[in-house]
Amino acid sequence: MAFASKILNLLVIVIAGFIFVRGDGSAGFTQSKAAYYPNSFQQGNQYGACEYGAFGATLNGGDVSAASNLYRNGVGCGACYQVRCTNIKYCSKNGVTIVITDAGASDSTDFILSQHAFAGMGQTADAGTALLALGYVGIQYRRVPCNYPNKNMTFYIDKSSNFPYYFAFQIWYQDGDKDITAIQLCETINLTCKLLERSHGATWAVGYPPSGPLSIRMLFSSDNDDTDDKWLVSANTIPQNWTAGAIYDSGVQVLI
Numbered sequence: 600m601a602f603a604s605k606i607l608n609l610l611v612i613v614i615a616g617f618i619f620v621r622g623d624g625s626a627g628f629t630q631s632k633a634a635y636y637p638n639s640f641q642q643g644n645q646y647g648a649c650e651y652g653a654f655g656a657t658l659n660g661g662d663v664s665a666a667s668n669l670y671r672n673g674v675g676c677g678a679c680y681q682v683r684c685t686n687i688k689y690c691s692k693n694g695v696t697i698v699i700t701d702a703g704a705s706d707s708t709d710f711i712l713s714q715h716a717f718a719g720m721g722q723t724a725d726a727g728t729a730l731l732a733l734g735y736v737g738i739q740y741r742r743v744p745c746n747y748p749n750k751n752m753t754f755y756i757d758k759s760s761n762f763p764y765y766f767a768f769q770i771w772y773q774d775g776d777k778d779i780t781a782i783q784l785c786e787t788i789n790l791t792c793k794l795l796e797r798s799h800g801a802t803w804a805v806g807y808p809p810s811g812p813l814s815i816r817m818l819f820s821s822d823n824d825d826t827d828d829k830w831l832v833s834a835n836t837i838p839q840n841w842t843a844g845a846i847y848d849s850g851v852q853v854l855i
């Protein structure tokens with residue numbers, strides 16, 4: 600009897616395994632198309648709509664992309680996606696993980712990848728070259744957590760900032776797969792805060808920022824509804840004498 604039930608168990612496992620293997624492994628993926636930037640964008644993209652500048656050229660080893668709908672008016676800047684092409688002759692199973700740095704579409708694509716990322720979807724370097732020759736391929740994609748080992752989230756003070764009139768900054772190296780939907784900029788001595796909105800691209804900006812050392816509170820989107828939104832507060836402050844173009848460590852990172 601025990602033996603028979605063991606056989607039965609084994610059979611169930613085998614059948615379950617069979618069903619699993621037979622699935623095409625595309626659960627959670629969305630079907631779409633991708634193209635790539637013309638010649639000038641071998642690596643990243645420092646001219647993208649997210650306005651990452653020189654940071655965008657080296658970000659994620661050059662595996663970056665423009666997005667159409669997923670750009671979401673700048674909210675999508677910095678989001679990470681796994682993108683894999685579907686041509687079984689050339690494409691690897693895992694594809695590439697890219698970071699959104701720009702807005703754009705071509706022929707109903709969701710992504711216009713850097714050449715580096717586009718070729719990176721190939722099984723080999725030769726397969727990558729063959730993909731580049733195709734120029735435009737069917738893909739599957741899904742959002743995945745960004746992961747910057749040994750990096751805290753970092754505040755880059757935009758060059759346009761000018762005390763005491765205007766304060767603009769970007770957040771670099773944000774781990775995870777959540778969006779920052781609002782920011783509070785708080786002066787740490789008198790605790791006066793201003794609510795910021797995304798201004799353009801990845802940039803948050805405010806006129807007449809509070810003076811004094813600044814603490815930044817970030818509101819993260821939840822998976823389901825607004826009730827689960829979470830604030831994360833920077834551990835380090837931006838010093839009172841902040842300068843345009845400077846980079847400050849937030850002292851915190853999103854747990855993934």
Ligand SMILES: *[C@@H]1O[C@H](CO)[C@@H](O)[C@H](O)[C@H]1NC(C)=O
Nearest residue numbers: 786787788789809810811812
């Ligand atoms: C805090 O408030 C006091 C009194 O209103 C003011 O004099 C001071 O400048 C403020 N400090 C900062 C850093 O804003």
Ligand SMILES: *[C@@H]1O[C@H](CO)[C@@H](O)[C@H](O)[C@H]1NC(C)=O
Nearest residue numbers: 837838839840841842843845
């Ligand atoms: C800002 O102030 C700190 C001390 O509070 C000082 O160490 C630093 O050099 C100053 N930075 C600039 C750019 O003036």
Ligand SMILES: *[C@@H]1O[C@H](CO)[C@@H](O)[C@H](O)[C@H]1NC(C)=O
Nearest residue numbers: 749750751834848849850851
């Ligand atoms: C991140 O911030 C913490 C302080 O909260 C600090 O101890 C750590 O050194 C920082 N990590 C890096 C990589 O800068």
